[in-house]
Amino acid sequence: MNTPWILGLTGGIGSGKSAVAAHFSELGVHLVDADHAARWVVEPGRPALAKIAEHFGSGVLQADGQLDRAALRQRIFADAEERRWLESLLHPLIGQEISQYLARAESPYAILVSPLLIESGQYRMTQRVLLVDAPEAAQLQRTMQRDNVPEAQVQAILKVQASREERLKHADDVLLNDRDLHWLQSEVERLHNFYLTLRGGQP
Known part of the structure; x- marks a missing residue:
């Protein structure tokens, strides 16, 4: 195969x-969506979310412990340095998720x-x-x-x-x-x- x-x-x-x-x-x-992978890596209980909360403070979390994307987006759109910090944390993790999902492909x-x-x-x-x-x-x-x-x-x-x-x-x-x-x-x-x-x- x-x-x-x-x-x-x-x-x-x-x-x-x-x-x-x-x-x-x-x-x-077989499709893998990087946006979905980006969501999976910041699910509650995943290490990335803890690091984000530690770095940006609890203001980027919703009451139920989920990531508050809008709050985070405002923080990083205004500050290129913070955006780079976030990208350097998330991109490798998202890459790993994507590789795992692509490896399951059965289409040509x-x-x-x-x-x-x-x-x-x-x-x-x-x-x-x-x-x-x-x-x-x-x-x-x-x-x-x-x-x-x-x-x-x-x-x-x-x-x-x-x-x-x-x-x-x-x-x-x-x-x-x-x-x-x-x-x-x-x-x-x-x-x-x-x-x-x-x-x-x-x-």
């Missing part, structure tokens, strides 16, 4: 990468879905990168509608995420999501059939 090769799937906020990931999953591809290739695939260096765990790209105006529109947040907040998130140029540099395949869902799904199917022909992610 060949070990599955790993495809990294990324895209900016509101680019449609969740819709793309969902369709790959429907086609039977597996997908690591990560909005910060490039920024976090997680692309190094993959053999190929698929970028879901969308015009910035569409990203803003979709995110504001989906999360019901003001434009300024979306703009702030876009600034922290890697620039499109940076992502395009790392991408082996680019799926421009500027049409309807039906078209998007047919593109996913086309890519899936192509990926099934690859060994180790390379033609």
